[in-house]
Amino acid sequence: MTPFDFFILSGLLFSVGLFGVIVRRNVISLFFSLELLLNSANVLLVGFSKLHGNLFGEVFVFFVLAVAAAEAAVGLAVVVALYRYRKSVNTEDFSLLRW
């Protein structure tokens, strides 16, 4: 188990998440992809923490978890409120402010 394995895992998760963010049109699926992006960063933080032998990376993972929880709560509240107005979660129906 070399640090490069963590790079491969993190890169794969990040590219899968980015693909989802670009391709999907369902807001819930977009949020799933965003969580994957945050998790790929966590993988590298844990890997570097274990490489350097100190725990600062793992402490940072803790903060990323808290921010992810806050983002999920506020984002889902916005999505549920939007669904109540438009009866849709497709991003192409929310084009009111598009130039």
Next chain:
Amino acid sequence: MREVFFYLFAFLSVAFAVISVTHKNVIKGGVSLLASFVSLGAVYFTAGAEFIGIVQVIVYGGAIVVLYLFALMTMDLRSFGREPLRVISLAAGGTISLIIFLSVLYGGLKFTSGSIRTAISGAGDIALPLFYKFLLPFEVVSVLLLVATVGAVAIGRREE
């Protein structure tokens, strides 16, 4: 043994992540996202980050994914409709993802030789830097969580 489990769970987490991003049914996508997060927790366990693995399973698997599934319960799944797949967005997504993946690998080329120190870091080991060196960020995070809770309630409130 440790390496076998590392590769097994890393493969599982990436496979379930692919399912959760590409599946048409959002509920099935959410459940496979849960499987992906639990597998990632197991990956942290094999690397020795014991506390982070536990917190990953509790917070991501137990709180965030369940929050998504609860929000999905309030919606009508049949009204979601089909998403048209456009060739241009598929091509753009694939190209950008591939570029990002290759650049992450290029950045990791310097680290092909070092070895991971798999000493187990439990809650007591993490508490020392968390409550001394990073005490101020920890307190700020508590304010952030409070603001997020109040904001979520304020946005989700039904207008009278």
